[in-house]
Each structure stands twice: as structure tokens, then as C-alpha cells.
Amino acid sequence: MSEIAVKPGRHREATLYHALAGEGAGDGRTLEEMRAAALAAFEREDLPVWRRSGFWTTSFADLDLDALQARTHPADVGVPDLVTQTLPDRPRAGRIVQREGTVVQVELDPELTERGVILCSLEDAAHEHPDLFARWYSKRLTIDRHKLEAANAAFWTGGAFLYVPDGLVVDDPFEIVYTIDGPGVAQYGRTLVVGGRMSDFKVHEHDLADDFGEEAVAGSDVDSTPRQSLHAGAFELYLQDGARCRLAQVQDWGTGEVHDCSTRFVCVGRDAYCHWLPALLGGHLVRHHCELSVSEPGGDMAFRGLFFTQGHEQLDVFAVDLHETGPSGGDVHWRGAATGESRASFEGLIKIDPGAQKTHTYLQAHTMVLSPKARLDAIPSVLVSADDVSASHGGTVGELDESSIFYMQSRGLDRAAAVKVIVEGFFEPTIGELADEPLQGLVREKIASKLAAARDDIEAYATAR
Amino acid sequence: MADLEIKNLHVRTEDREILRGVDLNISRGEIHALMGPNGSGKSTLANTLLGHPSYEVTEGEIFFKGENITESEPHERAKAGLFLAFQYPVAIPGVSVANFLRMAINAKREEPIGVKEFREHLKHAVELLDVDRAFTSRHLNDGFSGGEKKRAEILQMAMLSPDVAILDETDSGLDIDALRTVAEGVQKLHDEQGLGALIITHYQRILHYVKPQFVHILMDGRIVLEGGVELVERLEREGYDQIRQEHGVGV
Numbered sequence: 001m002s003e004i005a006v007k008p009g010r011h012r013e014a015t016l017y018h019a020l021a022g023e024g025a026g027d028g029r030t031l032e033e034m035r036a037a038a039l040a041a042f043e044r045e046d047l048p049v050w051r052r053s054g055f056w057t058t059s060f061a062d063l064d065l066d067a068l069q070a071r072t073h074p075a076d077v078g079v080p081d082l083v084t085q086t087l088p089d090r091p092r093a094g095r096i097v098q099r100e101g102t103v104v105q106v107e108l109d110p111e112l113t114e115r116g117v118i119l120c121s122l123e124d125a126a127h128e129h130p131d132l133f134a135r136w137y138s139k140r141l142t143i144d145r146h147k148l149e150a151a152n153a154a155f156w157t158g159g160a161f162l163y164v165p166d167g168l169v170v171d172d173p174f175e176i177v178y179t180i181d182g183p184g185v186a187q188y189g190r191t192l193v194v195g196g197r198m199s200d201f202k203v204h205e206h207d208l209a210d211d212f213g214e215e216a217v218a219g220s221d222v223d224s225t226p227r228q229s230l231h232a233g234a235f236e237l238y239l240q241d242g243a244r245c246r247l248a249q250v251q252d253w254g255t256g257e258v259h260d261c262s263t264r265f266v267c268v269g270r271d272a273y274c275h276w277l278p279a280l281l282g283g284h285l286v287r288h289h290c291e292l293s294v295s296e297p298g299g300d301m302a303f304r305g306l307f308f309t310q311g312h313e314q315l316d317v318f319a320v321d322l323h324e325t326g327p328s329g330g331d332v333h334w335r336g337a338a339t340g341e342s343r344a345s346f347e348g349l350i351k352i353d354p355g356a357q358k359t360h361t362y363l364q365a366h367t368m369v370l371s372p373k374a375r376l377d378a379i380p381s382v383l384v385s386a387d388d389v390s391a392s393h394g395g396t397v398g399e400l401d402e403s404s405i406f407y408m409q410s411r412g413l414d415r416a417a418a419v420k421v422i423v424e425g426f427f428e429p430t431i432g433e434l435a436d437e438p439l440q441g442l443v444r445e446k447i448a449s450k451l452a453a454a455r456d457d458i459e460a461y462a463t464a465r
Numbered sequence: 466m467a468d469l470e471i472k473n474l475h476v477r478t479e480d481r482e483i484l485r486g487v488d489l490n491i492s493r494g495e496i497h498a499l500m501g502p503n504g505s506g507k508s509t510l511a512n513t514l515l516g517h518p519s520y521e522v523t524e525g526e527i528f529f530k531g532e533n534i535t536e537s538e539p540h541e542r543a544k545a546g547l548f549l550a551f552q553y554p555v556a557i558p559g560v561s562v563a564n565f566l567r568m569a570i571n572a573k574r575e576e577p578i579g580v581k582e583f584r585e586h587l588k589h590a591v592e593l594l595d596v597d598r599a600f601t602s603r604h605l606n607d608g609f610s611g612g613e614k615k616r617a618e619i620l621q622m623a624m625l626s627p628d629v630a631i632l633d634e635t636d637s638g639l640d641i642d643a644l645r646t647v648a649e650g651v652q653k654l655h656d657e658q659g660l661g662a663l664i665i666t667h668y669q670r671i672l673h674y675v676k677p678q679f680v681h682i683l684m685d686g687r688i689v690l691e692g693g694v695e696l697v698e699r700l701e702r703e704g705y706d707q708i709r710q711e712h713g714v715g716v
Contacts, residue, residue, distance in 0.1 A: 402518065407555040409539035410515045410548070411565075411621065412572035421568070425559025425604075 038153035041144035088438035122159025195243035213255030233262030309342035330361030371457035475524035485686035501683035548627035648674030
């Protein structure tokens with residue numbers, strides 16, 4: 001566990017406890033040493049609980065880890081149908097697919113191989129590119145703050161490694177895909193991406209699971225059949241001087257009881273730029289720590305995000321906008337909606353370190369509650385330790401606007417159609433920023449199908465008010 | 466039988482009774498003006514006719530094309546051929562004018578409208594209302610000026626071809642050029658499509674461009690005086706006070 005003493009209910013300490021602050025774990029240790037240290041932490045720690053006094057508690061205590069297997073497959077088992085059915089068929093620079101514990105597809109444009117791009121499993125990278133691996137692996141990611149982070153660092157298999165060499169511009173995206181077939185699985189996914197100086201590229205991560213909700217588990221012996229699965233993920237992206245990257249992550253674990261506890265860290269170097277957009281669209285219990293650090297002068301970023309929860313899902317996002325040096329820029333803008341009996345919480349933190357002068361950043365979170373039993377909280381926090389900066393935050397908590405609904409009804413749209421227009425309009429500014437037609441189509445489609453599934457809840461809201 | 470029949474309509478909001486027995490008949494091809502001072506119940510009538518949930522009908526009935534629509538959902542009334550041009554149109558961020566129009570048209574149809582048919586229809590409406598074509602790719606009412614919002618209302622009316630339209634103070638906040646465009650648009654839809662209209666206003670100036678056949682004066686929740694276009698002239702001369710005294714309406 002980290003050294004920071006946690007005094008429950010004290011805002012500042014709680015926030016610091018959450019923050020990674022990019023300590024990292026590398027420190028000259030070998031992979032084996034880090035795995036051993038992580039294993040010790042795994043054995044020492046209890047399943048994590050995040051508590052925001054008066055607001056929410058996110059607890060993984062009900063996760064039955066003993067019932068889960070880190071299932072691996074023969075490497076030739078192939079890409080699950082789910083991937084081909086869900087993901088748009090589109091031009092791409094390369095793709096790596098990890099099915100549960102095993103990388104089942106690595107595909108890279110041969111021309112890019114020639115130009116020095118590396119796309120392979122992280123396991124292979126450790127052997128075949130030991131220098132790059134040693135330099136970057138877990139450079140800024142911690143491995144022992146809680147049991148599931150430690151589990152990832154101790155047990156990860158497969159994994160994805162992408163290296164884009166200096167000066168290379170790649171138009172089509174690299175796709176990184178994690179899939180889970182069904183219940184009873186623990187997937188420890190780990191991704192490392194490095195952008196060389198002045199490189200310019202796009203990364204799309206997709207997290208998918210086959211639907212294994214009530215229907216799929218019904219009929220089997222309920223007591224002995226596991227219903228849960230786990231994705232404990234770790235993601236790190238390093239952008240060297242002048243590099244530019246558009247990173248989009250679309251997560252939808254479907255209707256099964258997928259628990260997702262992931263840490264993602266993006267590090268923006270000197271004069272580098274990252275546009276990062278996680279879209280969190282489904283999962284039984286999800287805790288995501290998304291931290292974007294501008295770590296060297298001149299770095300700039302746009303950190304966008306969207307989430308949509310439904311049914312009995314619970315989502316907890318902690319988004320950190322960290323500035324370690326100045327001058328630097330930041331612009332954080334998240335949008336989220338909750339329906340059904342779901343619970344979503346978002347905490348956004350701007351943290352400006354001592355010496356990060358001439359930092360200018362802004363954080364905004366806009367949320368919308370679509371059903372009477374859903375709950376959604378958003379907390380912005382600002383911790384500033386430099387005196388020549390501008391940092392501010394804003395946000396809105398919205399409900400469905402009855403006057404907008406009446407307006408559209410008066411044009412012939414029924415209530416459900418009107419709500420769909422409002423919710424899609426609400427997300428559209430963020431979806432537009434994906435700036436990629438096939439990906440935009442995918443996200444729009446997912447939001448539309450979630451809205452269709454939530455139709456009854458939305459009707460119930462009208463009656464309740 | 467008139468297309469829209471309003472019979473002894475009593476309407477209240479949470480705190481008070483606003484309409485206290487309104488009778489009014491409007492048919493296709495007729496232009497009616499409803500005038501009255503602030504607070505007389507004009508907007509309440511407009512919103513009630515489209516079924517706004519904040520207004521409760523406590524007595525009386527509304528018939529449209531022979532059907533009792535007093536309890537109908539707003540979208541059902543719209544599909545039946547009623548239209549309301551709002552006094553304060555709501556912004557719908559993220560949806561372009563053109564896409565919204567397509568959705569609204571398709572809501573009334575079994576089969577979605579063809580791309581070509583829609584484009585021609587839109588072109589015609591855009592010319593009628595003298596708006597820039599680029600206007601239709603902007604998000605509906607989002608950041609629109611007052612005049613643009615009102616034009617967007619009439620553009621929607623032109624595209625949806627209702628039988629009876631209620632225009633709730635469409636003239637307020639318009640400069641004289643915008644007013645003329647909007648008013649001439651209504652007149653053309655009347656002449657070309659046989660639109661029936663209830664023009665709600667408390668100024669006379671829109672009625673210089675659209676000629677109503679029937680004029681109704683609403684005061685204190687009741688129609689106190691009805692007549693032809695000569696009523697407008699009389700109002701212009703005498704103001705509401707004279708009529709108020711004559712008809713014994715409390716101030």
C-alpha cells in the first residue's frame with residue numbers, strides 16, 4: 001500500500017490517495033522482480049474499496065477471485081466472432097487482439113514494419129525488444145496500490161506493445177482489442193504504447209465481452225457456476241518530444257457481470273499533444289483511473305470522455321489532469337448519462353505541481369440523469385501548487401428538459417424519440433471529437449441501443465414527475 | 466363542422482384558473498387572429514391545444530377533425546395535423562434543422578421520405594421563407610437570433626404542412642423585415658396549401674401582412690368580442706381599455 005495516510009472524509013487526503021502522480025515502478029528492476037513485488041502486494045491487500053464520503057462507495061469486495069481463472073487459449077484459436085461482428089470493417093494500420101489471456105491476432109501493415117513500427121504482444125516485446133521494454137515498461141504506472149492493480153502486474157499474460165518510431169506519421173488507427181468470452185474469467189490486460197519524437201498516430205482500444213447476462217447463465221447450476229468475470233487492466237502511453245496521438249477507447253462489456261478495474265496513464269512529453277477519449281459504455285462494476293500527465297514544457301492535451309450506465313451497472317471514473325511542468329495546456333471535458341437503477345460517479349481532478357508555471361487548464365463535466373432510480377454524481381477538484389497558472393472547472397447536472405420534449409412532441413415525435421434526440425444531442429459534441437466516421441458510427445449505435453433498452457425507465461421518469 | 470372545435474374550454478395551471486370557458490372554431494383555409502392584453506390566457510390556449518402537460522383541462526373539450534383530442538398526447542395531435550409555432554422555441558443542440566425536419570416528417574409517415582423528395586421539399590420551403598440554405602445545417606435554434614428562431618418555426622410549419630397552425634406571438638421580437646417574411650410565409654402557405662391559422666398576437670402590425678377573416682379578443686380567460694378585420698382597426702384606435710369597460714372585464 002502507498003505510504004499516504006488516509007483520513008476518511010478529508011477531501012484532500014482522499015484525493016491524493018486516489019492520484020497516481022506517476023510514481024512508476026520501473027526503477028531499474030527486472031520484469032521478474034516487479035512481478036514478485038506485485039505478487040507480494042496482491043497477497044497482502046484486500047480487494048479495493050473507494051469511498052467518497054457522502055457521495056459513493058465503489059467496492060470490489062463481492063468479487064469472488066477464487067472462482068475466476070486466468071484462462072488462456074491456443075494461439076490459433078482465432079478472433080472471436082464478437083470482434084468481427086462489432087467492430088467496423090475499416091482501414092487500419094494494424095491490430096492486436098487479446099482473447100481472455102491470450103493474444104490471438106497480430107496484424108501490421110508490412111510497410112509499417114519496414115519503417116520501424118513494432119506491434120506485438122507485450123510478452124514478446126519483453127524478449128524481442130528488451131531495451132525498449134526496460135526503458136518504458138511501468139515507467140509511470142504503479143503496481144501495488146491495490147490488490148487488482150497488483151494482480152495485473154503480477155499475472156498479466158499476452159498484452160499489447162506498440163512502438164511508433166521518430167518522425168513517422170500514420171493515418172489509419174492501430175487497434176488494440178481485449179475480449180472476454182464468458183463468465184469465470186480473469187483477464188489481466190496490459191498495454192504499453194510509445195510514440196517516438198515527432199511521430200503522429202492514432203490508437204483505438206476496444207474492450208468487448210459476449211453478453212452473458214441472466215439468460216446465458218440460466219439453466220445451469222446457479223450456485224456452482226461463476227457469474228462474474230474480471231478485466232483488471234493497465235494501460236500506459238508515452239509521447240516523446242513533439243509526438244501527437246489521438247487515443248480513443250471504447251469499452252462495452254455487455255450484460256454479463258464483468259468487473260473492470262483499470263488504470264490508464266498517458267504521459268505527454270515536450271511539445272507533444274494527446275487527444276484522449278475514453279467512452280465507457282457498459283460493465284457491471286467499473287472503476288477506471290484515467291490519468292493524463294503533461295510532464296514536460298510545451299505539452300498540450302485534450303482529454304474528452306463519455307459514459308452511459310444502465311440497468312444495475314455501477315461506474316466510478318477518476319480522471320486526473322496532471323501538470324508536472326509548465327508552460328502546459330489542458331482541456332478536460334466529460335459527458336455522462338445514467339438510466340435504469342445504475343450508479344455513476346465521476347471525479348475530475350486538476351493537479352498542478354510546484355513549478356508548473358504558465359499552465360492553463362479547464363475541466364468540465366456534464367451529466368444527465370434519465371431515470372428516477374439512477375444516481376449520478378460529479379465532483380471536480382483542483383489542487384494547485386504554482387502561482388502563475390489558470391485552472392478552473394465547471395459543469396452541469398441535467399435532467400430531461402420537459403420543455404424540449406414538448407417542443408419535439410408538438411412536431412410529431414413521441415416521447416421516446418424526443419428523449420433519444422436530446423441524449424444523442426447531449427453526447428454529440430464529444431462523439432464529434434472522435435473525428436473518425438466508423439468509430440463515431442459505433443459509439444452512436446451503442447448509445448442508441450442502450451437508449452432503446454432503457455425505454456421503459458425513461459417512460460417511468462415521465463410518470464414519476 | 467369546423468376542423469378545430471374548442472368548446473367551453475376551462476384550463477388551470479398549478480396555482481390558478483386561466484381559461485374560463487373559451488369557444489372557438491377554426492377550419493382549413495381560414496385565418497383567425499386572437500388578440501388580447503398580457504395575461505389574458507393567449508399562450509395558455511396555444512399550449513393547451515397541443516397538450517402541454519403543465520396545463521390541466523378542467524372542463525370543456527377540444528375536437529380535431531371530429532375526434533376528441535382533449536386527452537391526446539402532444540405527438541398524436543401533431544400527427545393529426547395540428548401545429549404550434551412557439552413563442553419561445555427551444556434549442557435542440559446536436560441536431561441540425563434538416564435532420565430534425567426529416568425526423569418530424571418521418572414521424573407522420575409509414576415509409577421514410579426519400580432523399581430526393583425531402584431535398585426538393587426543403588428547397589421550396591427555404592425559398593418561401595427567404596432563408597440561407599446553410600441555415601438548415603445549423604443545430605436547431607442553438608445560438609439562433611430571435612428572428613432566426615421564428616423563421617425556423619415557420620420553416621418547420623411549411624415542411625410539415627399542418628391543417629391548422631397556431632402561431633403564438635410569432636411576431637414578437639421581430640424587426641420589420643423579418644416580420645414581413647414570416648407573415649408573407651404564413652399567407653403563402655394559406656394560399657398554396659389551404660392552411661388554417663390561429664395567429665396569436667397583442668400587436669396589430671403582423672395583421673398588416675396577413676389578412677385575418679376572423680378576429681377574436683381574449684380577456685381574462687374568455688373571448689369577449691369577435692368580428693372581422695375591422696376589430697383590429699378599432700383596437701388600434703381605442704386600445705383594450707375601452708373594450709374592457711364595455712364588457713365589464715375586471716382589470
